Amino acid sequence: xxxxxxxxxxxxxxxxxxxxxxxxxxxxxxxxxxxxxxxxxxxxxxxxxxxxxxxxxxxxxxxxxxxxxxxxxxxxxxxxxxxxxxxxxxxxxxxxxxxxxxxxxxxxxxxxxxxxxxxxxxxxxxxxxxxxxxxxxxxxxxxxxxxxxxxxxxxx
Numbered sequence: 001x002x003x004x005x006x007x008x009x010x011x012x013x014x015x016x017x018x019x020x021x022x023x024x025x026x027x028x029x030x031x032x033x034x035x036x037x038x039x040x041x042x043x044x045x046x047x048x049x050x051x052x053x054x055x056x057x058x059x060x061x062x063x064x065x066x067x068x069x070x071x072x073x074x075x076x077x078x079x080x081x082x083x084x085x086x087x088x089x090x091x092x093x094x095x096x097x098x099x100x101x102x103x104x105x106x107x108x109x110x111x112x113x114x115x116x117x118x119x120x121x122x123x124x125x126x127x128x129x130x131x132x133x134x135x136x137x138x139x140x141x142x143x144x145x146x147x148x149x150x151x152x153x154x155x156x
Contacts (some may be wrong), residue, residue, distance in 0.1 A: 027135060028051045028056065031047070032048035032125070033139050034142070035143075043110065045107045046107075046139050049098050052095060052097055053135060054095060059109055059129060059131060061089075063128070065123055066114070067123040068110040068112060068113050071109065073089075074086055074088065075105065087109075120140070122138040122140055122141070124138055
């Protein structure tokens with residue numbers, strides 16, 4: 001058991017020492033949550049903030065989760081008085097900024113959850129950037145009318 005833990009610890013040490021921005025916590029995820037949907041609806045939305053306190057721009061190219069079949073980036077906009085969503089291929093996060101995925105704006109569309117997701121549960125999401133670096137975080141499932149935000153930092 002000690003050997004296995006040492007191997008796992010060594011793997012994550014090497015993984016996070018590849019990119020100094022990720023290794024020293026300059027890229028973090030905060031306030032990640034997923035809006036609970038009715039049991040028969042298989043599409044959910046996730047919201048979060050990505051804090052890029054590094055001195056380089058980041059290009060977010062994908063997201064995935066074991067709890068969902070696929071995840072897409074979307075932008076909600078009002079056009080001619082009607083709300084429309086546009087899928088985004090990538091998200092550019094400028095240096096020293098916080099990029100927000102918020103209701104009514106950018107958000108993650110989560111398709112086909114693999115099991116029922118209820119308020120209070122966590123879903124793991126992995127973000128992948130153009131430089132092949134990844135960032136894992138947990139998002140709390142909550143009702144849309146709940147005003148409490150849960151603060152879950154990234155994890156190594």
